[in-house]
Amino acid sequence: MKINPRQKGQALLIGILIIFTAAISLAVASGVIASNQVSVSQNQKLSAQASNLAHTCLDNGLMNFSRGNFTAPAQLNSNGGTCTINISGSSPIYQVTSTAEFNLAIFNKKVTRKIEATVTTVGGLTRVTSLQEIY
Numbered sequence: 001m002k003i004n005p006r007q008k009g010q011a012l013l014i015g016i017l018i019i020f021t022a023a024i025s026l027a028v029a030s031g032v033i034a035s036n037q038v039s040v041s042q043n044q045k046l047s048a049q050a051s052n053l054a055h056t057c058l059d060n061g062l063m064n065f066s067r068g069n070f071t072a073p074a075q076l077n078s079n080g081g082t083c084t085i086n087i088s089g090s091s092p093i094y095q096v097t098s099t100a101e102f103n104l105a106i107f108n109k110k111v112t113r114k115i116e117a118t119v120t121t122v123g124g125l126t127r128v129t130s131l132q133e134i135y
Helices: 006-066
Strands: 077-079 081-090 093-104 109-122 127-132
Touching: 006 077, 006 081, 006 093, 006 109, 006 127
Parallel strands: none
Antiparallel strands: 077 081, 081 093, 093 109, 109 127
């Protein structure tokens, strides 16, 4: 039986379409993986920035304590992040909570880090008795 040149062309076209479809699928999968990696990287970066800002804000609040000022300092803003201090308790034991937030509008993500310190003040001396990150 003789093969028609038209049948050869159809077989070649089908083979090319299968290879092209596989190549497109690989390209799309690579793009999705790359996009996810960028998102994870941004989350890690924002998480580190939020943690640093929360610690900085807590240090600011503890400095106020060491000076005898037992009120919460003003909100701190840094590189698109905000940090607030909340002080609860009464003399001699206080809870100082620092909450830092970073928003990443591109990925519609918000990263929050919260650190709490238990502070004891006796005779003008300020001592941090516990420090922990709250999840």
